[in-house]
Amino acid sequence: MSRALRILLAVVVFFGGVMSLWAAETTQLTRGTAITDPDVLRKLDEHDVLTISRLLWPERNANFPLTNDLLFSWLPQLKQIPAAIDAEIDRYVAQQKTAWPTETIGVGEGFDVQLFDRANLKSRDTRFVLAGIVNRMDRAYVSEESCGEIRLIYRLARFEAKPDGSKTATRLPMTFNLVLKARDPRQADGIGKPVSCAEVARRWLDNGDWQGLIGSGFYPYETMLDRIETNIQISIAPKSALHDFRSDYLLKVFKYNATTKTFEESTLENQIDRDRIVADDALRSDFRAWLLAPENLREFDRGTVLIPEKFLAKAAVVPTPAGLDASVMQPEFGLMQGEGRSDPVFTDNDVVGALKQAAAQGELQNIRSVAGFQRRLNDVTCAGCHQTRGIGGFHFPGVDWLADKPSNSTIVPASPHFIGDQVRRRDILAAFAAGKRPDFSRGFASRPQTRGSAELVGTEYQDGWGAHCSLQNAGSGTRDESFTSWSCATGLTCQAAAASRRIGMCFIKTR
Template identity: 55%
Template structure:
C-alpha cells in the first residue's frame, strides 16, 4: 500500500504501519465521502449521501447522552479550575489565561467529523477473543466553511477526535465461523503489498474479501472521545499547559444510544484515596500474583469498581493539581495529604511472592517499575507519554492543500513504536500461532521491535527514551537498565531523574 509515513530505519521505505492501519490520504477522503462517513456508520441513522454536520450529529438521539456527558465534564473541569487556581481566569477565547474548548463548534453547521485514519487493533483480542479484537475508525473535527483544495488553504482541523470502535468480527461472522481471525489478519497483512491509492484503494479495501469488508454499523462497540479541553500559553507565573479530556461511551443496542462508561484500566485515583476500604480492596486485587503478572504484561483488566469515567491528560507532564497520573498519591510522592495505597514494602513483598510462585515478570522488576506501570496502564498516563500533545493518533489531514504524511505524520512516536508488536500479533493470527499480547512500557518498545526500530527515535536512536546507567550496576534499576542508546549517542537526563533521552554524546 502506498502510504507516506515515517520509515523504520535508514534506507527502508516500508512504513511502520504497513498492514496494520490505513493512512493513505486520498483513500481516506474517498472512504469518508462514501462507505465510512458518519452519516452511514452511526447505528440506526442512515442519512443518504449528506455528511453530518456537528450540529446534526449531536442532535441524533443516539448521541444526545454523549453530548450531555461532555458538557457536564467540561463544567466540572471549570469548577475545579476555579477552586484550585482562583487567580487564573478560564473561558472561551484568547483573552483568558486558560482558553477553554469552545463547545459552540459542536452545535455548528460549519463543522463536522471527517475520517482521518483506520487502525487495526487485533492486538486487543485478549479482551474479546471471539470477535478477534477491534478495528477503529478515527474521525477529526474540522471546519467546513472554507475550500478543501485551495492552494493557500489553512488546515481546518480542530482539537477533537472521535474514535468509533468496532468488533473486528461481528456476531454473524462468529456464528458462521468464517472468515476466521486468521483470515481477517491475513487480509490486513496483505494490504501492505497493495500499490493503489485514492478511490481504487478504497474499493479494494471495502471489497468482499477486503480488510474493511466486515466494518458495519451493527458491529459498533463504543465511541471514544478526546478533546483539548483547555490551553494556557506561557506566562510570568507558569510554563505553558494544555489539558486533554478523554471519555468512553458504550453502544447499547436495546436503547440505540451511546452511554457513558468506565475507561479500561483508568484507575480512579480520587475515589481510592477517599475510600480506605476501596483502596485496600484494590491493593489486594492488584498484588495477587496472577493479576500482578497480567499488570506487568499489559494485559490486565482492572474491575470496573476501581475505574474512572474520565481522564484528563496535561502536557507537559507533572502538574500535581491535575491528579491525573494514577501513581500520584497511590504511592508516596507528590500527594502527601493522603495515606498512600501502595508502600514500597507492599510492592517488594508482592514481587518476592510472585517470584516464589514462579511468575515471570517482563517489565516490573522494581518499585519504580511498578509505579511507572501504574502511570501508563490507563488512558491518561499513556496519552501523556510520547504523544503529540494529548493525542496518539491526530490523524491524516487530507483536507490540507497538499495532503501528505511525509512531513506531518498521523501518529505519535508511541503509535509508530507499537506497530511492530501489533503486526507481530497479526502475523501470529495469520499463521495459526498463539499471539503474544504482552506489551512494554509506553515510553519504550519491547525487545521484539529492536531489529526494525534500532537507531530510530522510537527506540534507542536520537530522541529515544532511555535510562542513565551508572558504573555500579547494583545502583541501576532492573526495570529500565536495558534502556540504552545506540552507538554515538548517550542518555542525557535533567534534574533528579535518571530517565532521559538519547542525544549525541558530548564526551
Template identity: 55%
Template sequence: MRLRLSFIAVLLCLVAPVARADEGNSLAVTDPGVLRALETRGFGLAQLLDPARTTPIPNDALFALPAMTQIRAALDDAFARYLADHQKHQPRVRIGVGPGHDVQLFDQAMLTSPDARFVLAGIVNRMDRAYVAPDTCGEIRLIYRLTRTAAGITPPRLPMTLNLVLRAKDPHDASVTCADLAGRWLDSASFSETGAARADRLLKPDGPLATITAAQIDRIETNLQIAHRPKSDTQEFRTDYLQKVFRFDATAKQFRAAPMENQIDRDRLLADAALGHAFRDWLLAPNNLRAFDRGTVLIPEKFLATSSLSSTPVGFAPSALQPEFGLIDSEGKGVFSERDVVNALERAISQGGALENIRSPAGFARRLNDITCGGCHQIRGIGGFHFPGADTLAEQSQGTVPTSPHFIGDQPRRRDIVMAIRDGKAPDFSRGFSDRPQMRGNNELAGSPLLDGWGATCYRPKQKGVADKSFASWTCAEGLACQQVGADASSAIGMCFVK
C-alpha cells in the same frame, strides 16, 4: 520546560521520516486520498450512525441524533466541572475561548455547529487487543478529526478526535475467521494501488474492510484539548486533554458514558480506604500482577473512572499530573507501600518465574501510570494524541505526521500478533512500557529515536548503588548518552543525546 519542549519539537521532526515510511503499514490506513474515498463509501460517520443520510453529517445534526444525545450531555457536564474547578482553585486566572485569556478553552460551540464535522482521519487495526474479547478478534478503530468546513476559516482542524471502535469481526458471522481477517490485513501491504483505487481494493469481497458494518460498533472514545495554557511570565506552557468513553447500548440504541478501561480513579482510591485496600489486594494477587506486568490486565470497573483529564507536557519527574501519583507511598499514606510491591513481586516470581517488565517498585509505579488512558497519552504522544490523523481535506500535504512516536514504535509488536493470528499460533499479547518499544521489535527499530537513538527515552542510573532492573536495558545507541531533561536532576529517566 522551554528547553524540553524544544527537544521534543526537534525529535518529532526526526521521527517524521520513520513515520512516513510506516504509513504504508498494512495495519493502518493513513493516506489522505484513500481516506477521502472511504468516507464516501460507507465509512463516514453519517453512513455508520445515520444510514438514511447520504451526505456528510455536520455537528448540529450529529449530536441531535438520539444515539448521541448522552454524549453531548456528558461533554457539557465535563466542561462545567472543569470551569468550576478552575474558578475554585485559580479564580484570578482568566479563562475563556480565544487568545485574550490566560487559559484558552476549547470552543464548545463547535460541537453543535453546522460548519464543523468529524472527518475520517485514519483506520487502525487493533487485533492485538483480541485478548479482551477473543470471539471478536480484537478491534478496528475508525478515527475522526473535528474539522471546520466553512470556507476560509483557519485553522480548519481542531484538537478533538472521535474514535468509533468496532469489533473486528461479528461473533455471529461464520463466513470469516480471525485467521482469515488477519491475513486480509497483512496482504494489503502488497497492494500497489493508491487513492480511490486502493480504497476500492480494500473494500473488495476479499479485502480487509469488506466485512465491516455498523452492527460491529462497540463504543465511541472522545479525546479533546479542553484547555491550552500559553507560556507566560506567570505560568508554564500546558494543555489539558479530556478523554471519555461511551459504550453502545444496543437495546436503548444509545451511547452511554462508561468506565474507561484501566483508568484507575485515583481520587476515590485515596479517599476511600476500603476501596483502596480492595484494589491493592486485587492487583497484587500473583495472577493479576503477572497480567499487569504483561500489559494485558483488565482492572474491575469498581476501581475505574469514567473520564480522564490528561495534562501535557509533564516531564519525567513524579508529578500530581500523572494518574498514579500518590498511590505508592512509603509512609503509608497511599494505596501501596514499597514493601507491599516488593513482597508481591517476590511472591509472583516464586509461583510463576521472572516477570518481563516490572522488577522494582519504580517499575510498578511506571506501569500503574502507563496502563491508564491518561498516563499513556502523556507519553511520547503528539500533544495529547497518539493518532492526530491525516488531513484529508487539505489540497496538498501539510508535511505533518498522522501518528505519534508511541504508535509507530508499537507497530512491530502489533504486526507480530496479527501474523500469529493469521498462522493459527498462540499470540504473545504482552507489551512493554509505553516509553520504549518492546524488545521483539529491537532489530527493526535499533538506532532510531523510537528505541535507543537520538531523543529516545533512557535510564540514568545513579553513580552509586545498583541499577534499577526495570529500566537497566534502556540504554542509548553508540555515540549517545542518557542525559537529564528539565530541572529535575534526580530523575532516573532521561533522553538520549550526543555525548
C-alpha cells in the same frame, strides 16, 4: 465481513485502484496495521462511505457527510455525548477557578486559560472527517471472540466559505474514535464458512484485500459496535507567573448499549480513579489487595490487566507536558510511598513482597522493581499513556488530507508511541494469520517492545536521538532493574532531562 468493509471494497472498485494502506515515511512501520493514505481517506470521507453518519445510519438516502448541527440531533445513538462533554467542561471550569482564582478562563485569546469552544459540537460549519483506520487486533485479549478491534478515527474540522465559493478547512483539537469489533462470530465468507481471526488478520497483512471475506448474506452489523472514544484539547494556558505552559486534554468513553441503541457514558479502561480510591479506606484496601494478587500482578506486568470498573473513572483530564518522573500531573501520583502521603496505597514493602510472590510463578517481563511498578501504574491508565511520547495529548491526531500543502506537524499522523508499537501489533497479526496464539504482552509506554526485530534500532522510537532511556543510579552506578535494556544507540548517551532521576533521553555525547 462488516457492512463498512463491504462498502470499502465497493469504493475501491469504483475509483478503479488498489488501496495503499500507508503513506510517506510511515510506510514500512504501519504496513498492514493502519490505513493512513490521504487520498484513500479523502475518498472514503467525501463520498460518505465511512463517515460516522453512514456507519450509524446505513439506510440513509443522502450521500453527504452530516455536519455537527445535524449529526448529534439526527442520530439518536449519539444523543448522550454532547451533554456528557458539556458536564465535564463545566466541572473542569469550576475546578480551574478554584485552583487559580486570579486567572480568567473562557473561549478566545483574551483569557488566561483558553477553553475549547464547545459550540463546535453544534455548528453547521463543523464536522468530523475520517483521519485514519487502525487495526487493534492486539487487543483481542479483551474479547477473543471478536478478534480485537478496528478503530475509525475522525478529526473535528471547521469549514469556512471563501469569496470565490470554495471552502477552507481548519482542523480543531478533537478526535472521535468509533471502535468496532474486528468481526462478528456469526460472520461468514462467500462460501458460508465462518470467518476466523486468522482470515481477518491475513486480509490486513495482504494490503487490504478484503474480497475473500465478503459473503452473500447479511449479518447484523449493529453487533460490531463497541464504543466511542473522544479526546479534546480542553484548554491551553500559556506560561505565566503562576505556572509553566500547560495544555489539558479531556478523555471520555461511551459504550454501545444494544438494548437502548445508544452510546452511554462509561468508565475508561484501566483509568484508575485516584482521588476516589485515596479518599475511601475500603476501596483503597480492595484495590491494593486486588492488584497485588499474584495472578493480577502478572497480567499487570504483561500490560494486559483489566482493572475492575469499581476502581475506575468516567473521565480523565490529561495535563501536558507531564515530564518523565512521577508528579502530581500524573494519574497514579499519591498512590505510592514517597509521593507526599503518609498513608500511601502501596508501600515499597508491599510491592517488593508482591513481586516476589508473582515471580515465583515465572519470570516477570517488565516490572522488576518498585520504580517499574510505579511506572506501569501510570502508563496502564489512559491518561498516563497519552502523556507518554504523545503529540500533546494525542497519539493519533490523524492524517491531514484537508490541507493542500500540510505543514510538517500535520504530515505525521501519529505519535512516536503509536509508530513504535506497530512492530508489536504486526507480530500479533502475523501470529493470528499463521493460526498461532499471539503474545499480547506489551512493554512500557516509553519504550517499544521490539520482539527481536531490528526495525526500530537507531530511530527515535527505540534508542535513537530523543528516545527515552535509563539513567544510572547516582549511588550504585547501575540502572534500575526494570529498565536495564533502555540504552542508547552508538554515538548517543543517556542524559538527564529536567529534574528526571531515573529516565533520561538519548542525546549526542558532546551535549
